[in-house]
Amino acid sequence: MTAKPIVAGLDLGNGYVKANINGLVRVFPSIAVKQFNTGHHTPLTEDELGVFMKDIINQMDLSFSSPLVRSTERRLFGERALKSGLNLEEFDVFARTGKSEVDLSGVLALGTIAADRLYEFYEKNESLPASGKLKVKVDLATALPIGEHKLHAKTYRQKYVNEGAPHIVTFHNFERPVHVEILFEHVYVANEGESAQYGLMLAKDDFLEMIRREAVKRFPNGELDGITGKDLVSAKNTLGIDIGEGTIDFAVFSNGKFNPDASSTMNQGYGSVLESTLTKLQDEGYPYKSRKELSEFLHNDPSPFTKRKWTHVKNVNQSEENRFGDVVSSEVSKVFSRVGGFTEVIFVFGGGATPLEWSLFQKLQSRVAEFGDDNLLPIVYLDSDFSRFLNVQGLYQVAQRLRQAADSGVKKQVVKAK
Structure with a gap:
């Protein structure tokens, strides 16, 4: 049938x-x-x-x-x-x-x-x-x-x-x-990353408002007052950083079109953080067999009986996240050196975006600042719960x-x- x-x-x-x-x-x-x-x-x-x-x-x-x-x-x-x-x-x-x-x-x-x-x-x-x-x-x-x-x-x-x-x-x-x-x-x-930009371009009003708020809160002196979410997603020259589990894609759009020559992939993603954490924990005698099992443990609230173990696992993982944030920000510098002078907005999204935000966002800001203090460049860091889709x-x-x-x-x- x-x-x-x-x-x-x-x-x-x-x-x-x-x-x-x-x-x-x-x-x-x-x-x-x-x-x-x-x-x-x-x-x-x-x-x-x-x-x-x-x-x-x-x-x-x-x-x-x-x-x-x-x-x-x-x-x-x-x-x-x-x-x-x-x-x-x-x-x-x-x-x-x-x-x-x-x-x-x-x-x-x-x-x-x-x-x-x-x-x-x-x-x-x-x-x-x-x-x-x-x-x-x-x-x-x-x-x-x-x-x-x-x-x-x-x-x-x-x-x-x-x-x-x-x-x-x-x-x-x-x-x-x-x-x-x-x-x-x-x-x-x-x-990958190109398709996410299409998703941004077709975002609904609620999502556009979230994007606007995310951009504006990084500029407390009002530099982005009057900017709308539609303005941000309609920018013609953008860099999308799509943080997946196995790769990070740097998707460059130039004059409104995907630019394959300037775009690139880093063959590591948030999964490599979990793998590094997993290796260290296994060396310590922890029984986790896969990064999926480890991820499930980290993302569930601990019980009174697992709180101590959860805290230790979280600390080990954050150490690996911070190290990985340095690697990612260095890769962004390479991309930015090619297209930074034309880029209007940077979007950070994907399933690995939120876990890395505490470490990565400040590193990205520092990298952008290296290209000039007058560079009014919004970094729109999107929550994984929304941006993974x-x-x-x-x-x-x-x-x-x-x-x-x-x-x-x-x-x-x-x-x-x-």
């Missing part, structure tokens, strides 16, 4: 997947586990389907037939993966291999879309498909780090397009497998326009890659 084409913006972050499919936003950890022993599998009963569908991302058991996924093992996702006790498959923030080259990207992208299709079918029919098969056509916008985009975007896009053939995702949660055939009709691969919202806006552009006969080279 084929549904009408869906529109999908997928931000496959090193820490979390952010997906916007037909306006429905889902967020879940960028992890999976491979299953090598599936003999203990107990299929769901009909009475259990409703509960499963409400938490499908965290409960699904999938296999893949796709050029995006080379291995054939079944995989678990989300909370079920975390609690399985099996070795986590997660993006290696220190590896030289990029997102476009590892199975996990395809696993997460295809799994998200397949989950959406099956969920939609169940919501309408309150049953699984009698044929055991569903089909879906997709208009997709996704992204790669700027450095990786320059080398691999074209090949990555071709894997999705798959010469017009479908990708097959199989659910193994039920008495009979359910196959979802996914056909990508239109695909755009953006630069900028990339996916920008990607969704792009995906909405792909079919219209193709149908109107506008011929564009969707992905430029060397």
Whole structure:
């Protein structure tokens, strides 16, 4: 059974997947586990389907037939993966291999879309498909780090397009497998950070007001009085610093257009802070096995019984954050030396922005001041809770326009890659 084409913006972050499919936003950890022993599998009963569908991302058991996924093992996702006790498959923030080259990207992208299709079918029919098969056509916008985009975007896009053939995702949660055939009709691969700027440009009034307040509070003498949030996001020459878990992208816009020559990627992100903290704690005998486990511990309020341990872990992590802030600010100086004379606004955002703010913001201010005391340059530092969605919202806006552009006969080279 084929549904009408869906529109999908997928931000496959090193820490979390952010997906916007037909306006429905889902967020879940960028992890999976491979299953090598599936003999203990107990299929769901009909009475259990409703509960499963409400938490499908965290409960699904999938296999893949796709050029995006080379291995054939079944995989678990989300909370079920975390609690399985099996070795986590997660993006290696220190590896030289990029997102476009590892199975996990395809696993997460295809799994998200397949989950959406099956969920939609169940919501309408309150049953699984009698044929055991569903089909879906997709208009997709996704992204790669700027450095990786320059080398691999074209090949990555071709894997999705798959010469017009479908990708097959199989659910193994039920008495009979359910196959979802996914056909990508239109695909755009953006630069990370570039797509976030599109999200800023299309921000709603509440978000624009937050942006204005964030900029103005850094200038207590009234230098930015009268400036609006729209003024800030509409600036033609900007630097966006997108702090992810595995990379930091420095996205430069010149005269309102993305400038790939001046933009760059730093192949470390907030995940490297967590990895360094994890190594030190493991040397001290702490039992944490993954940065995801460590991150969950740090971001939950401690109980009276864990307060002392939490404080020690927090102190170790802050020491690593401060060291990493020096590295990032040094990298900003390199970018600023190329485009600083033209830059009007700096935006700092992403999932790693808030944890680093206490250390990084002052370092950025000092770097900017090196280029002249009269340089009225707002640094808009956006809270991670809001800004982690900028990339996916920008990607969704792009995906909405792909079919219209193709149908109107506008011929564009969707992905430029060397």
